[in-house]
Amino acid sequence: MKYLKIILQISVLFLFYYIGEAIQSAFSLFIPGSIIGMLLFFALLTFKLIRVEWVADGIDLLIKDMPIFFVPVTVGVVQYLEFFYGKGSLMIPLVILSTFLTVGISSCITSLLLKKEVDAHD
Amino acid sequence: MINVWIGIIFLIMTIAVYRVAKRIYRKYPNPFTLPIFLTSGFLIILLGFSDLSYRSYMLGGQWIDLFLGPIVVALALPLYRQLDLIKKYAQTIFLGIFAGSIIGIVTGIAGAKTLGFEDWIIKSVAAKSVTTPVALSITDTAGGNLSFAAVFVMIAGISGAMFGPVIVRLLRIQHPVARGLGIGTASHAIGTSKALELGELDGAVSALSMTISAVVVSFLVPLFLALL
Numbered sequence: 001m002k003y004l005k006i007i008l009q010i011s012v013l014f015l016f017y018y019i020g021e022a023i024q025s026a027f028s029l030f031i032p033g034s035i036i037g038m039l040l041f042f043a044l045l046t047f048k049l050i051r052v053e054w055v056a057d058g059i060d061l062l063i064k065d066m067p068i069f070f071v072p073v074t075v076g077v078v079q080y081l082e083f084f085y086g087k088g089s090l091m092i093p094l095v096i097l098s099t100f101l102t103v104g105i106s107s108c109i110t111s112l113l114l115k116k117e118v119d120a121h122d
Numbered sequence: 123m124i125n126v127w128i129g130i131i132f133l134i135m136t137i138a139v140y141r142v143a144k145r146i147y148r149k150y151p152n153p154f155t156l157p158i159f160l161t162s163g164f165l166i167i168l169l170g171f172s173d174l175s176y177r178s179y180m181l182g183g184q185w186i187d188l189f190l191g192p193i194v195v196a197l198a199l200p201l202y203r204q205l206d207l208i209k210k211y212a213q214t215i216f217l218g219i220f221a222g223s224i225i226g227i228v229t230g231i232a233g234a235k236t237l238g239f240e241d242w243i244i245k246s247v248a249a250k251s252v253t254t255p256v257a258l259s260i261t262d263t264a265g266g267n268l269s270f271a272a273v274f275v276m277i278a279g280i281s282g283a284m285f286g287p288v289i290v291r292l293l294r295i296q297h298p299v300a301r302g303l304g305i306g307t308a309s310h311a312i313g314t315s316k317a318l319e320l321g322e323l324d325g326a327v328s329a330l331s332m333t334i335s336a337v338v339v340s341f342l343v344p345l346f347l348a349l350l
Contacts, residue, residue, distance in 0.1 A: 013192035021191070030344040032259035034194035035337060042198035046205070059196045062189070066311070067158035068140045069193055070254045072183030074162035074276065076269030078169045079176050090237050095250055095274050096281040098229040099308045102251055103286045104293055106222025107304025111295045113214040 009058025012050075016041045125181050132182030139164055153280040156312060158254075193255040197333050204330040211299055211327075218300070219331050222307035223338045226251035226278075227346050235350070242267055244350065248343045250274035253310040256336040260343050275310070282309025283316040290320075302327030307335045 020037025023029070029036070044050040084092075143160035153159075169176055180187075201208075208215060230247045245266030249257040254275050261271035286305040295301055298321050305313040306328030314332055318325030 010192070013195045016195045017191040020195070030263065031340050032194070032256075032263045034191040034259040035256065035340045037191075037195045038198045039337065041195050042202060045198060045202040052199070052202070056199065059199045062193060062196055063200065065140075066193060066255075067156070068137070068161070069186055069189045070158055070258075070272055071136055071140065071161050071165065072180060072186050073190070073254075073258060073268050074158065074272040075165045075169065075179065075183070076176060077162075077273050078166045080267075080269065081166075081170060087237075088239075088243075091234065091239070091243065091247065091274070092277055094233040094237065095230065095247065095277045098226060098233060099251070099278045099282045100285060100289060101229050102222050102226040102308035103282055103289050103304040103313075105225050106218050106307050107290050107295050107300045108293060109221045110214060110218030110303045111297055111300035113217055114211075114297050114300060117214060 006058040006061060009055045010062060012055055013041075013059065013062070128178055129181035129185070132179050133185060134182075136161070136165070136182065136186065153283045153312065153316075156280070159276065159280070190255050190258055194259055194336075197253070197256070197336070200329060201333045204326060207326055208330055208334075214299070215303060215327070215331070215334070218303045219307050219335045220338055222304065222331075223251065223335045223342055226308060226335075227339060227342055230274075231346055231350070241350065243270065245347060246270035247274050248347060249339055250278045251308055251310065252336040252339045253332055256340060260340050264343060264347055276312075279309045279312030282313040286313050287316060287320055298323035299327050303331045306331030310336075 016037035017034055018037075020035070020040060021033030023036050024031065024033035041050070045052065140157055140161045143155075143157040143164075146160060147155045147157050165179070168174065169179060227248055230250055231244055234244045234247050242265070245264045246261055246268075247270075248264065248266070249260040249271060252260070252275070254272055257271050257275045258268050261268055282305060286309060287301075290301045290304060295304070301320055302317045302324035305317040305324070310332040311329075314325060314328040317328035
C-alpha cells in the first residue's frame with residue numbers, strides 16, 4: 001500500500017513532465033518542457049489545488065537521492081575524455097572563474113539591496 | 123534478451139556504487155567525496171580502462187535517465203515550502219538572482235567564445251550554474267552535449283562549495299540572505315549543502331535561489347545563445 005502510494009506520487013511528476021513537454025512542442029516554446037511542467041505543478045500547489053500531503057512522501061524520497069539520476073549522463077563524458085587532455089582543459093578554470101564571479105557579484109548586489117532596504121525603513 | 127540482463131546488471135551496479143559512495147560521504151563529508159562525484163568517477167574509470175562500452179552501460183542507464191525530466195517537476199515542492207521566505211525578501215531576492223544568473227551565463231558563454239571553442243561546447247556551458255536536471259533540460263533544448271553540461275555543472279558546484287564561503291568572507295558580506303543567494307545562484311545543490319554550514323538562513327536562501335535561478339536561467343539561456 002505504502003509503495004503503491006509512492007509510485008502514484010512519483011507518477012504525478014511524470015504526468016506534469018509530459019504535460020509540460022506537450023505544451024512546449026504544441027507552441028514550439030524555447031523553454032524546456034520540464035520547466036513548464038514544474039511551473040504548472042508549482043502553480044497548482046500555490047493555489048492549493050494539489051495538497052502537499054498528497055504528493056510529499058514520494059517526491060521527498062526522489063529528491064533525497066537525486067544525485068543518482070545524474071550518474072549515467074555524467075558517465076557519458078567517458079566518450080570524450082581526450083577533449084580534456086588538450087585545449088578543452090581550459091574549460092575547467094573558465095567554469096571556476098565564472099562561478100566565482102557569479103557568487104561574488106550576486107552576493108554583493110544582494111547585500112547592497114538589503115542595506116538600501118534597511119535605510120529606506122529608517 | 124541478453125541486453126536486458128546487461129541492463130539490469132549495470133542498473134544494480136550503479137545503485138550499489140552509489141550506496142557505497144553515500145556511506146563514504148557520510149563518514150568523510152567533502153566536495154570531492156560527493157556521491158555524484160565518486161559514483162560517476164568510479165564508473166568512468168571502470169569504462170575507460172575496460173572493454174565495456176558506454177553504450178552497453180546505457181542499457182541500464184537509460185532507465186535512470188527517464189527520471190531526469192520528472193525530477194525538474196519535483197523541485198516545485200521545496201520551492202513551494204519556502205514561499206514565506208520568498209515573499210519576505212521578494213524584490214531583493216529576485217533582483218540578486220537575476221543579476222547572478224546573467225553573470226553566470228554571460229561569463230560562461232563569452233569566455234568559451236573568446237577561447238575559441240565550438241558552438242556545441244558554448245551551448246553546453248551556458249546553463250552550468252543551475253542544478254543538474256534543469257541544466258540538462260536547458261542544454262538539450264539548446265542543442266548542447268548533455269554529458270559535458272553535467273560535468274560543467276559539477277565543476278561549478280564543487281568550486282562554489284569550496285570557495286563560495288571564502289569569497290563572501292573576503293567581500294565582507296555578512297547578511298545570510300546575500301551569502302546564501304550568491305552561493306545558491308552560482309553552485310546549486312552542492313553549494314547549498316555548504317551554505318547550510320554558514321547558517322540555517324544561508325542554506326534556506328541558497329536552496330530557493332538555486333531553484334528560482336534555474337527557472338530564470340532556462341528563460342535567459344536561449345536568448346543569450348541567440349546572440350551568438
